[in-house]
Amino acid sequence: MTSEWDETFMQQTRKERELQYSPSKWFTRISPPAAFVEHHISLLTKGSEQAKQSLECALNISYGDKPLEKLDIFGGQTLPAGAPILCYLHGGDWAMMGREVSSFMAPPLMSAGIIVIVIGYHKAPEVDMPEIVCEVKKAMSYILKWANNRGSRSVYVGGHCAGGHLAAMMLSVDWTKELGVSKDLLKGAVLVAGVFDLRPLVDTYIGDPLKLTRDVAWECSPCRHVDAIASLSRHRKLMAVMGENDTPAFRQQSIQFVEALKKRGVPVQVKDFEEYDHFQINENSWSEYKGIANMILSKD
Template sequence: MSSIPEQELEYHYSPSRWSHRMSPQEVLESHNKVLNEYTREAKWCLDVEADISYGSTEKQKLDVYTQKNSAGKKGSPIFAYIQGGFWQETSVGRENAGFLAQPLTAAGATVITIGHELCPDVSLDEILSEVKQAMYFIFKLAKERHSSGIYLSGHCAGATLAAMMLAASFQDDDAFDSELIKGAVLLSGVYDLRPLVKTSVNDPLRLTEEDAWKLSPANFVKDIARHSAQRDVLIAVGEYDPPEFRRQNGELEKSLRDSGVRARYMDIPDADHFNMVEKLCQPSYSLTKECLRLMKLPNK
């Protein structure tokens, strides 16, 4: 649990205030611009199956990115990505999460970006249920294409959701489903939600401290470990991420490793909370290379 005084939590859980490159407003505007620009480029250069519904609501949709004329390729790994935004931000989401698709698909992966409804229209608990529902669609696609495995990923709040999927049981329909998840890349997530209760982030979430702990990956380390004995988990932060984010990511990595999970911690130099993921559009970026290595794909 955080030792930060309650009156300082707002500052410590506002990543835009910690950028070394720009003012808070500038870094947010730049982030959205980069995501939009490189997602547009990916949609132009790649085959995209867009707006695939996995549920009944408008935001319960997926986009599937593959290299041109390779949608039927058998055996490729699936990289399933969830964008951040503290489960409420409308300017980031599935629609501009394809920015990372080009270098991953060039190496042979299928990239799927996952959308979900936002708070306060739904609760965080409902969002988790939606993402789990999306996973059943991804399992079906993985089996149809004889995929070598599914690799979960997310940034910030998306990393929280991805981590919770590592703790989930997917054996209601097919006992093989959970085994299809081979690893995860968790990018600067929040894994103990209790500090957020005392910040403005919680205004649309409406979490009590008890609710927050029930929805925190840190509360499910044993479940993650039980399902993840054969999985590889990479946890990454930027040098200029808020210290609280760095602490939470380091603690989760240690807890998982102590519980027998093959977890690794990656500290990315000269990167803040935002450009650490923006650079995933670059094949030569260290984190891009780690994603490919995790999926056992060639680094070109």
């Protein structure tokens, strides 16, 4: 039986796979590649600092006992009890960046009436992939209980790149069984240039610090759990955000995941930004694309 997942990576060398998942090496608007990444982090850092200085926020809230198991809440005191919530998970190959530089999208979303919660988690090589997924699940448990207690009508989870992967993994959890909250509380997700099949990252500079084996990569891949995600997401609102100039592998990851969900009867909105590369999607989509806020604010 032919797999619905692209498995051409199995015939690719380590060097070829690493290039596909190294977006900074594909673009020329800033060079060298290291400066490209530094520029991206600098923009996000500046935007996040401005958010923390200008918005009502509660920082460094512990959701677990470990040092980086913390989250920041923007608008929790000033927005109405029923306001929708977006939980954001940062990217960075599960090894870079952090909560501290990931609240850059809070100003436009909070001004629209959306509470923003930025989730921190430990990164490779300190922890492996299953532990990262476990930490994020712990954070979402904390947030869903908090949202339920305050009377929030909806919670969304979203993220960029590695954060898109982690957000998609949270869609596979039956939160009603886990926490006893309404099945309608986790209302949907915004997946920005996510990674939904981790197997191409095995035996790469990205996968090695995460101690990724083929079995672990498959078990921690949203595509492995697509049937569960589809079953739990019949009435959720899902959005996949892509960039026309992202690498072929990143685009293929989003396309095949969307197609698999649609095949199972789950509608998914797709926004494909013309001329945007892997980093521009995250830098600009949260503020430029009103469809994200409109979807989160919709009561349908």
